[in-house]
Amino acid sequence: MAVLVPPDQEPLERQHVLRLEVGGAESNVACGLAALGHRVAWVSRVGDDPLGRRVLADLQGRGVDVRGVETDPDRPTGVYFKDTGPVGTGTYYYRRGSAATRMSPDLAKACHARLVHLSGITMALSDSCADLVAEIVVRRAVPGATVSFDVNHRPALWRHRDPATALLEPARRADIVFVGRDEAETLWGTVKTEEIRDLLAPAAVIVVKDAEHGATAYTADGGEVFVAAPHSRIVERVGAGDAFAAGYLAAHLEGRGPAVALRLGHLMAAAALATGGDVPTAPDRAELDRLLTLDEEEWSTLRLG
Amino acid sequence: MAVLVPPDQEPLERQHVLRLEVGGAESNVACGLAALGHRVAWVSRVGDDPLGRRVLADLQGRGVDVRGVETDPDRPTGVYFKDTGPVGTGTYYYRRGSAATRMSPDLAKACHARLVHLSGITMALSDSCADLVAEIVVRRAVPGATVSFDVNHRPALWRHRDPATALLEPARRADIVFVGRDEAETLWGTVKTEEIRDLLAPAAVIVVKDAEHGATAYTADGGEVFVAAPHSRIVERVGAGDAFAAGYLAAHLEGRGPAVALRLGHLMAAAALATGGDVPTAPDRAELDRLLTLDEEEWSTLRLG
Numbered sequence: 001m002a003v004l005v006p007p008d009q010e011p012l013e014r015q016h017v018l019r020l021e022v023g024g025a026e027s028n029v030a031c032g033l034a035a036l037g038h039r040v041a042w043v044s045r046v047g048d049d050p051l052g053r054r055v056l057a058d059l060q061g062r063g064v065d066v067r068g069v070e071t072d073p074d075r076p077t078g079v080y081f082k083d084t085g086p087v088g089t090g091t092y093y094y095r096r097g098s099a100a101t102r103m104s105p106d107l108a109k110a111c112h113a114r115l116v117h118l119s120g121i122t123m124a125l126s127d128s129c130a131d132l133v134a135e136i137v138v139r140r141a142v143p144g145a146t147v148s149f150d151v152n153h154r155p156a157l158w159r160h161r162d163p164a165t166a167l168l169e170p171a172r173r174a175d176i177v178f179v180g181r182d183e184a185e186t187l188w189g190t191v192k193t194e195e196i197r198d199l200l201a202p203a204a205v206i207v208v209k210d211a212e213h214g215a216t217a218y219t220a221d222g223g224e225v226f227v228a229a230p231h232s233r234i235v236e237r238v239g240a241g242d243a244f245a246a247g248y249l250a251a252h253l254e255g256r257g258p259a260v261a262l263r264l265g266h267l268m269a270a271a272a273l274a275t276g277g278d279v280p281t282a283p284d285r286a287e288l289d290r291l292l293t294l295d296e297e298e299w300s301t302l303r304l305g
Numbered sequence: 306m307a308v309l310v311p312p313d314q315e316p317l318e319r320q321h322v323l324r325l326e327v328g329g330a331e332s333n334v335a336c337g338l339a340a341l342g343h344r345v346a347w348v349s350r351v352g353d354d355p356l357g358r359r360v361l362a363d364l365q366g367r368g369v370d371v372r373g374v375e376t377d378p379d380r381p382t383g384v385y386f387k388d389t390g391p392v393g394t395g396t397y398y399y400r401r402g403s404a405a406t407r408m409s410p411d412l413a414k415a416c417h418a419r420l421v422h423l424s425g426i427t428m429a430l431s432d433s434c435a436d437l438v439a440e441i442v443v444r445r446a447v448p449g450a451t452v453s454f455d456v457n458h459r460p461a462l463w464r465h466r467d468p469a470t471a472l473l474e475p476a477r478r479a480d481i482v483f484v485g486r487d488e489a490e491t492l493w494g495t496v497k498t499e500e501i502r503d504l505l506a507p508a509a510v511i512v513v514k515d516a517e518h519g520a521t522a523y524t525a526d527g528g529e530v531f532v533a534a535p536h537s538r539i540v541e542r543v544g545a546g547d548a549f550a551a552g553y554l555a556a557h558l559e560g561r562g563p564a565v566a567l568r569l570g571h572l573m574a575a576a577a578l579a580t581g582g583d584v585p586t587a588p589d590r591a592e593l594d595r596l597l598t599l600d601e602e603e604w605s606t607l608r609l610g
Contacts, residue, residue, distance in 0.1 A: 004309065004323070012355035013362065018309070018325050049397050050317035050388050057318065074464075079384070079399055083355045092354050094384055094399040159379075 001027070001078040001100070002051040005276055012083035012090070022058040023080070023278030025119035025152050028239050032246025032268055034063035035282030038253060041065035043110050045072055045099040052077040052099070062279070068110040072099035082238060084276065089238050093156060095125065104128040108141035115253060117148040117245065120167045124157035130166065137170040146252075149174035150245050153183040164188055168199075176205040176252065178245050184208070197224075205258070207248060207265075209241065215265065217258035227262035232270035233305030243272035243280055251292075263292050263299070274305040306332070306383040306405070307356040310581055317388035317395070327363040328385070328583030330424035330457050333544050337551020337573055339368035340587030343558060346370035348415050350377055350404040357382040357404070367584070373415040377404035387543060389581065394543050398461060400430065409433040413446035420558060422453040422550065425472045429462035435471065442475040451557075454479035455550050458488040469493055473504075481510040481557065483550050489513070502529075510563070512553060512570075514546065520570065522563035532567035537575035538610030548577035548585055556597075568597050568604070579610040 003023035006015045030042040042064050046052030048071050055077060056066045078095035095101060103122070116136055123130045135141040137149055149170050153163055164187045171177045177200055184196045193208045197218045200206050206218040214228035247268030251261035267288050271280035294302065308328035311320045335347040347369050351357030353376050360382060361371045383400035400406060408427070421441055428435045440446040442454055454475050458468055469492045476482045482505055489501045498513045502523045505511050511523040519533035552573030556566035572593050576585035599607065 004325075007322075013359040015325050015359075017312075018323055020309075020320055020323050050395070051386065051397065054318040054320075076397060076399065081356065090355070092356065092381060094381065096402045 001080060001095070001098075002055060003278055004079070004081045006082065006084050007276070009084055009086075011085060012081060012092075018081075019277070020054070021277045021279070022055050023239065024078070025121045025150060025242050026117060027055075027059060027064070028242035028278050029117050029150075029246045029249070030064045031059065031062045031279045032243050033250055033253075036246065036250040036264075036268075036288075037285055038250055039065070041068055041113070043068040043107055045070045045075075045103055045107075047071070047075055047077040047099045048073045049077055051079065068107075070099075070107075072102060075099040075102060082236075082276075084236050089236055091154070091156065091238070098125075101126040101129060103132050105131050105135035105141065107132055108135045111136070111142045111145070113142060113145050115146045115148060115249060116142050117150070117249060118170070119150040119152040120163070120170070121152045121154055121157065123166060123170070124154060124161075124163070133170055138173045146175045147173075148176040148178070148245070148249055150178040150241065151180070151183060151187070152241065153187055155186075171200050172202045174203050176207065176249070177203040178207045178209065178241070178248070180241065181208055181210045207262070209244065215244070215262050217262055219258060223258065225258045225262060227259060227266065228300060229266045230270060230299065230302035230304050232273055232303070234273045236276045237273060239275075239278035239280070240269040240272040242278070243268040260292050264288065267291055267304070270304045306385060306400070306403075307360060308583055309384070309386045311387065311389050312581070314389055314391075316390060317386060317397075323386075324582070325359070326582045326584075327360050328544065329383070330426045330455060330547050331422060332360075332364060332369070333547035333583050334422050334455075334551045334554070335369045336364065336367045336584045337548050337587075338555055338558075341551065341555040341569075341573075341593075342590055343555055344370070346373055346418070348373040348412055350375045350380075350408055350412075352376070352380055352382040352404045353378045354382055356384065373412075375404075375412075377407060380404040380407060387541075387581075389541050394541055396459070396461065396543070403430075406431040406434060408437050410436050410440035410446065412437055413440045416441070416447045416450070418447060418450050420451045420453060420554060421447050422455070422554060423475070424455040424457040425468070425475070426457045426459055426462065428471060428475070429459065429466075429468070438475055443478045451480045452478075453481040453483070453550070453554055455483040455546065456485070456488060456492070457546065458485075458492055460491075476505050477507045479508050481512065481554070482508040483512045483514065483546070483553070485546065486513055486515045512567070514549065520549070520567050522567055524563060528563065530563045530567060532564060532571060533605060534571045535575060535604065535607035535609050537578055537608070539578045541581045542578060544580075544583035544585070545574040545577040547583070548573040561597075565597050569593065572596055572609070575609045 001024035004018040033040040078098035081092040083090035204220045244265040247264035251264045306329035309323040338345040383403035386397040388395035509525045549570040552569035556569045
């Protein structure tokens, strides 16, 4: 998806120039994984138009395999605008009837991977997109793949349906589920992280993110690990959750435990928080690996950005 | 409508920054008329969003009365992207379900004016928008107003309907109709300007534009006036037709004859051709008025920009 981003902190309505970038939950995660050295493909649909070509070229330039992306001759590439303000970032979507809204369970056939990552944003795009998510997360259409699901509740996309019910099933059925404590409270009225764990308990790994405080991973064996987020500079929050997921999933693919995975998630999120775009410049992998080995005290006093 | 414009001649798909401007056929004409010193109001619908506020502030800053514009709490402001290339400018619309698509004949009640200008683009947005155009152009819902109609054929907006039939009736029923010779050929197979005159003959004034060659006005009394376009620098063509209409209509409102009106149309179009945005910086009115009084030979050797 193409994203138009204000170049400074002034409101969108007063801007005269916008940066043209690429964003979207799943593609952000794909870029993060590629930046961390993993082989990754993004499967979606774009329009046969300049913004679609721009999205493909950008992702390819970041090392993401886009050969499975379908080009739609009749429907446009999705677009959204960011409005960066002091009380958070407003997002204004232009994706009604976009090429991506026509994703359907057929796309699952194109997936061959050790891990498939999906988000609640894709579910919200259309009924056929929701079917695609169910096909992969619930009906396990990609044989042998670990399935990761980020709840990613975007109220603006759910105006005419109930997200609480729709998002609960894939969240429970995933192998790894990511959810913000705040969004879980909005969706399901859960206040404490333990309540979220109990609600989503069938999921093998439940990662509850609590903004700048830190994140907790609950594992199927009853394990619980909390890792505090390092202090970091915040320019703009959109994309930080996706970067966190990329870091966590990279560590998971590398066979590391949840404590290291949470750290790598935080480090990637910090890089995203420090930029106005959705996808951060890839931090140096060797430096990231060094930070993963800090002792507890060094980690707790870490300041980034 | 908000417009995203590449800042240079590179293709849209390779741009990293876009200019955020305001465009759209009727609002461009309104800006042109305001720049020429006329009282003008733009009546439309925008979303309750930053791009809608930007459109209103921009038009107001150009002297256009926007008090009659409705703000829609549920639908977004329309957007389009320009892709400036060597073989013309591509336009990519994001206005499916936009606030403006919900314009309906009710809006005609808000109009009190000596002259109302509409375009075929508005007709293409939705059935209710087409009804609004019919209400004003065919059923004359604005009492006492001269009705001006620019055919403004945009193939991308007419994929599922036949523009040839839809655009013919308002073109014939207007008091002043603007049409490009090329677009008339595409729509109706007319090759010569006289054929267009015969086809649209019920219209009181028929203005046929022939790109950079010039334009012909056919009047109800059988009059025919051709005025050659002055030589001018061409940066980008979108908006030139709207600027032409603004110039012609300004002269008409000032009680001048078709020869002067065609000249003022050409001068405004030249200003639009010299800019990448839809709405040109207003040329100095005193200088324009001086150019309107040039003798034939001086006009024929005029070079602008």
